[in-house]
Amino acid sequence: MMVPAGLSPGHIGTVCYVNARLFDPGQDLDVKGGIRVTNGIINSLGPKITAKSRPANEQIVDCKGRLLLPGLVDMRVFAGEPGFEYKETLATATESAAAGGVTTIITMPNTDPVIDDAALVDFVLRRARDTGIVRVAPMAALTKGLAGHEMTEFGLLREAGAVAVTDGIQSVANARVLRRAMAYARDFGLPIVQHVEDADLALNGVMNEGELSTRLGLPGIPSMAELIVLERDLRLVELTGANYHASQISSRAAVEATRTAKKNGLPVTCGVSINHLSLNENDIGSYRTFFKLSPPLRSEEDRKALVEGVEDGTIDVIVSGHDPENPDTKRLTFDEAAFGAIGLETLLAAAHGLHLNENIPMETLITAMTRTPARILGLEAGALTEGAPADFSLFDEKIAWAVEEWGLKSKSNNTPFEDRLMQGRVVRTVVAGQTAYELDAQ
Amino acid sequence: MNALSPHRDKILSASHLLGIEGLSPPEISRLLDLADTYVELSLQINKKQDTLRGRTQINVFFENSTRTQSSFELAGKRLGADVMNMSVKGSSVSKGETLVDTAITLNAMHPDLLVIRHSSAGACELLAQKVDCAVVNAGDGSHEHPTQALLDALTIRRRKGRLQGLTVAICGDILHSRVARSNILLLHTMGARVRVVAPTTLLPPDADRLGVEVFTDFEAGIADCDIVMMLRLQLERMNGAFVPSTREYYRFFGLNREKLKIAKPDALVMHPGPMNRGVEIASAVADGVQSVIKEQVEMGVAVRMAVLDALSRNLPGGANA
Numbered sequence: 001m002m003v004p005a006g007l008s009p010g011h012i013g014t015v016c017y018v019n020a021r022l023f024d025p026g027q028d029l030d031v032k033g034g035i036r037v038t039n040g041i042i043n044s045l046g047p048k049i050t051a052k053s054r055p056a057n058e059q060i061v062d063c064k065g066r067l068l069l070p071g072l073v074d075m076r077v078f079a080g081e082p083g084f085e086y087k088e089t090l091a092t093a094t095e096s097a098a099a100g101g102v103t104t105i106i107t108m109p110n111t112d113p114v115i116d117d118a119a120l121v122d123f124v125l126r127r128a129r130d131t132g133i134v135r136v137a138p139m140a141a142l143t144k145g146l147a148g149h150e151m152t153e154f155g156l157l158r159e160a161g162a163v164a165v166t167d168g169i170q171s172v173a174n175a176r177v178l179r180r181a182m183a184y185a186r187d188f189g190l191p192i193v194q195h196v197e198d199a200d201l202a203l204n205g206v207m208n209e210g211e212l213s214t215r216l217g218l219p220g221i222p223s224m225a226e227l228i229v230l231e232r233d234l235r236l237v238e239l240t241g242a243n244y245h246a247s248q249i250s251s252r253a254a255v256e257a258t259r260t261a262k263k264n265g266l267p268v269t270c271g272v273s274i275n276h277l278s279l280n281e282n283d284i285g286s287y288r289t290f291f292k293l294s295p296p297l298r299s300e301e302d303r304k305a306l307v308e309g310v311e312d313g314t315i316d317v318i319v320s321g322h323d324p325e326n327p328d329t330k331r332l333t334f335d336e337a338a339f340g341a342i343g344l345e346t347l348l349a350a351a352h353g354l355h356l357n358e359n360i361p362m363e364t365l366i367t368a369m370t371r372t373p374a375r376i377l378g379l380e381a382g383a384l385t386e387g388a389p390a391d392f393s394l395f396d397e398k399i400a401w402a403v404e405e406w407g408l409k410s411k412s413n414n415t416p417f418e419d420r421l422m423q424g425r426v427v428r429t430v431v432a433g434q435t436a437y438e439l440d441a442q
Numbered sequence: 443m444n445a446l447s448p449h450r451d452k453i454l455s456a457s458h459l460l461g462i463e464g465l466s467p468p469e470i471s472r473l474l475d476l477a478d479t480y481v482e483l484s485l486q487i488n489k490k491q492d493t494l495r496g497r498t499q500i501n502v503f504f505e506n507s508t509r510t511q512s513s514f515e516l517a518g519k520r521l522g523a524d525v526m527n528m529s530v531k532g533s534s535v536s537k538g539e540t541l542v543d544t545a546i547t548l549n550a551m552h553p554d555l556l557v558i559r560h561s562s563a564g565a566c567e568l569l570a571q572k573v574d575c576a577v578v579n580a581g582d583g584s585h586e587h588p589t590q591a592l593l594d595a596l597t598i599r600r601r602k603g604r605l606q607g608l609t610v611a612i613c614g615d616i617l618h619s620r621v622a623r624s625n626i627l628l629l630h631t632m633g634a635r636v637r638v639v640a641p642t643t644l645l646p647p648d649a650d651r652l653g654v655e656v657f658t659d660f661e662a663g664i665a666d667c668d669i670v671m672m673l674r675l676q677l678e679r680m681n682g683a684f685v686p687s688t689r690e691y692y693r694f695f696g697l698n699r700e701k702l703k704i705a706k707p708d709a710l711v712m713h714p715g716p717m718n719r720g721v722e723i724a725s726a727v728a729d730g731v732q733s734v735i736k737e738q739v740e741m742g743v744a745v746r747m748a749v750l751d752a753l754s755r756n757l758p759g760g761a762n763a
Contacts, residue, residue, distance in 0.1 A: 217585030
């Protein structure tokens with residue numbers, strides 16, 4: 001296992017976080033107690049660590065009974081750097097992450113230039129180390145230039161620190177190319193992460209295809225565009241035994257296909273964005289471009305199926321899908337506007353909202369944002385265990401707050417949760433023993 | 443209701459006309475009643491009124507349309523407004539300025555009425571959120587074209603005396619047509635029976651959810667109809683994209699004299715123009731006795747006068763402000 005890069009050497013010395021509710025469903029941990037951090041590593045944790053138990057010379061933080069969660073691992077983040085620094089940088093993306101309790105972001109290769117070369121993986125990691133305040137683990141391009149034709153140097157990319165290969169916002173359309181990539185990536189233990197959408201069926205589409213797209217006069221994207229690619233990929237996994245992850249699914253049909261595949265023992269995993277769990281196509285209302293997402297927000301029936309998929313474990317991972325866009329790409333008509341929404345800072349609060357509104361157990365939600373993505377990518381992250389990196393957050397379930405358009409840390413303002421009331425907020429985030437974010441310090 | 447009366451009744455509750463969606467039957471009837479009076483006015487030697495004197499109307503057409511633009515221009519001028527046509531092609535608007543920035547620029551010129559044509563659905567709603575004046579949708583993408591539906595309704599009502607209970611077949615490219623959407627909404631609201639007739643490739647998904655009957659057989663679709671409304675098939679949608687060829691389309695979905703006999707004997711033939719003769723409609727039908735295509739153009743000016751008048755009544759300083 002590898003620890004995601006960044007932030008060495010971390011905090012030097014010992015700090016005790018006491019009077020917390022330690023909550024790590026990945027370790028079946030839900031107990032009142034404390035956590036002792038030494039030199040950026042969790043030295044010990046449990047009910048015995050209290051204000052009284054520590055030596056007098058050790059620093060102490062009173063958690064006031066709040067949830068102490070393992071730092072989230074967000075598997076789908078567009079950080080803007082290199083090439084789109086006016087939308088986001090690794091610095092601002094990691095600040096957003098810290099404010100949301102995310103301590104490891106997995107960056108997508110859809111930058112300019114595209115991350116399809118070991119030197120560029122190295123660039124991202126060095127920039128993250130020098131400017132970031134949480135850990136960064138890049139995914140590299142699956143095909144050169146994201147063109148879908150020739151596979152990239154998986155072995156060299158892996159050595160440089162890439163944690164998976166993906167073409168990010170597009171599917172690899174060519175089955176022969178994908179088959180070989182799957183087979184070759186398997187040799188290097190590199191997961192293949194796929195955006196499941198048939199580009200031809202989705203061409204020009206800007207929202208879910210159905211009655212609403214007809215009423216709004218907007219070209220639609222049918223759910224079948226997702227299912228067709230997913231089902232083909234599942235066949236290729238049968239053929240190659242690849243370590244395959246569908247980045248985000250959005251429809252009932254895709255949930256069912258994944259459920260069946262898992263029942264049949266295929267080594268596949270899939271993710272969903274917090275937006276697709278929390279919102280549906282009706283939120284578009286009168287052409288609100290912050291709700292223009294890829295894959296598109298679908299019907300309420302689809303959303304419910306996604307919620308069920310998370311509950312029964314068909315869906316493994318929840319991501320923010322953090323995708324910063326500026327007014328010049330969003331203050332346009334719906335068909336001309338860019339896809340995407342930011343989400344790092346609202347991920348945990350929105351997930352907590354799902355717990356309150358949909359009764360999804362917090363255990364399930366947190367696991368899908370910590371242990372599972374870490375396991376899929378082979379990262380030592382997302383766990384509260386002795387000897388693990390001291391990456392965690394304090395979450396206050398009682399704080400109610402409103403999301404303001406420019407009130408978030410991102411350089412961009414395209415949040416679909418604008419003006420929404422959230423219940424629960426991250427009050428402190430610690431990465432490698434260092435406090436990367438503190439609400440009261442704002 | 444008399445448009446010449448110094449007391450001007452409230453006609454629309456909203457301050458913009460962004461679509462037919464949301465209009466109530468009484469609002470539509472009042473607009474058509476007002477338009478009737480403007481049909482008479484347009485037959486006088488002196489066609490000019492001062493209802494909109496001092497008002498500024500800007501027509502912003504992001505998409506070319508000689509017919510609609512001149513109809514709106516004439517309507518505004520007959521009501522005494524100062525009318526300006528903003529040409530958009532080659533301006534900063536087509537060079538990457540966002541629509542919202544364009545709206546802010548336009549708003550700073552203090553217009554009273556903005557008439558917008560845009561190739562994107564929802565463009566008028568976006569603009570309307572950012573300006574202080576009344577916005578008229580003159581066609582937005584595949585979404586709505588409310589004045590076209592109103593002028594079609596006026597044409598039908600003047601010929602048939604009513605809208606309720608009539609059977610109307612809208613035929614052709616329903617998928618991309620804003621005219622079809624607005625007509626479906628208006629006719630449905632006013633109690634007509636609406637059919638859409640097209641090959642499935644030119645039907646929008648879940649079309650039946652709009653309260654229409656769907657036909658993919660042309661003859662069955664127009665059988666016993668009171669109104670046969672033909673739509674234009676855009677050239678780029680022929681030749682294999684949505685239908686294989688124009689000649690195949692004409693064979694199965696074009697209206698000729700023989701097929702017209704399947705409709706009611708007194709059925710009216712309509713077309714929003716511009717027509718592709720020999721693609722969706724035969725010349726003999728377009729120019730025949732049952733055609734009211736020229737009347738539609740005439741009603742267009744009257745309906746747009748009614749819309750501009752009605753919206754101006756809701757403006758600050760207007761009769762209902």
